[in-house]
Amino acid sequence: MILYIHGFGSSGNGGKASLFREYFEDEVIAPSLSYVPNLAIDTLEQIIEIYLSQDINVGLVGSSLGGYYAIYLANKYNLKAVLINPSIYPYKTLDKVGMAMNYYDMSSFEVTAEHIQTLKGFEVKQIENQENFITLLQTEDEVLDYNQAVEKLPNSELIIEEGGNHSFENIESYFRKISSFLNH
DSSP states (O other), X not given: OEEXXXXXXXXXXXXXXXXXXXXXXXXXXXXOOOSSHHHHHHHHHHHHHHHHHTTOOOEEEEETHHHHHHHHHHHHHTOEEEEESOOSOHHHHTOOOEXXXXXXXXXXXXXXXXXXXXXXXXXOSSOOOGGGEEEEEETTOSSSOHHHHHHHOTTSEEEEESXXXXXXXXXXXXXXXXXXXXXX
């Protein structure tokens, strides 16, 4: 089972999530997560624990903030994870307290100082078992500096593409590799 974890202001019905569902079919779960960090993590932990209790293999795919969550969860449960332009320090990059927009349905929500503080609590200072990670990066990410992920995960399988953007252009070209990595 692949658990797709969307980024900040996105949805389990967003563009990348839909591409994953189309390719992987019933093998993917892509929940729409709360913008409140501890609620999002709680939802993800419940899903993981249900599948693990049934001896079902769980692999993570996290994009942007979802990549940050995937690092935390992979480290906690010793899972494999594919990180797509992951946010390494979301408590810095999202440090804009106030109203934000959900890019999927154009609704708005409030980011509070407490949310930013909560994100800090999920930081993994020392990532164990970096061989359990593939880190997909594009150098023209307009939101995050890809070098932060390179510094944080130097022993993961790093795939760095010149150009691209924060959404990670042509992610579907990596689906076979992702499938092979998470299912072996």
